[in-house]
Amino acid sequence: MINLKTFRSPKGSLVTEEFKDLPFSPKRFFIISGVPAGETRGGHAHRNEQQLLLCVQGRVIIKNENRKGTSTHELTPNTAFLLENLTWSSQTYVEEGSILVSFCSENFDDNEYIRNRDEFDGILNEDE
Numbered sequence: 001m002i003n004l005k006t007f008r009s010p011k012g013s014l015v016t017e018e019f020k021d022l023p024f025s026p027k028r029f030f031i032i033s034g035v036p037a038g039e040t041r042g043g044h045a046h047r048n049e050q051q052l053l054l055c056v057q058g059r060v061i062i063k064n065e066n067r068k069g070t071s072t073h074e075l076t077p078n079t080a081f082l083l084e085n086l087t088w089s090s091q092t093y094v095e096e097g098s099i100l101v102s103f104c105s106e107n108f109d110d111n112e113y114i115r116n117r118d119e120f121d122g123i124l125n126e127d128e
Contacts, residue, residue, distance in 0.1 A: 001073055002080040004054075015078055022082070024050050024105035032100045035093040042090040045114040049106040051083040053091070058098025064089045067124055075100070088120050 007014040019026060035041060042062075053062060055075035064071050066087040073081055074094075083089055091100060106112060114120045 026103040052103040058095040
């Protein structure tokens with residue numbers, strides 16, 4: 001988890017982070033919005049891509065599994081999560097109106113995705 005720099009004043013909040021602090025330079029981003037409360041998205045992994053997941057509104061629970069084990073984190077507007085490659089991840093949108101932004105290390109490539117859980121488990125077991 002990354003606790004983002006947050007500056008509060010009577011005029012509102014400013015949340016900021018420097019891309020230079022990431023282990024990659026973002027090549028693209030996408031925004032997920034309009035997801036009904038309780039709905040889960042994701043359910044895949046990436047071969048090489050890393051992502052910085054940032055919840056800009058609401059709450060999103062992310063569940064991850066990789067060689068290091070499993071983890072669950074709650075994203076709120078002042079936190080972000082660095083999603084490593086070869087991590088099976090799903091995101092559950094806790095509140096109506098939650099918005100998730102993902103900054104990605106790679107341009108879109110459909111071959112980059114691992115959508116089959118058995119294939120993912122096989123890849124993890126190859127290197128053990």
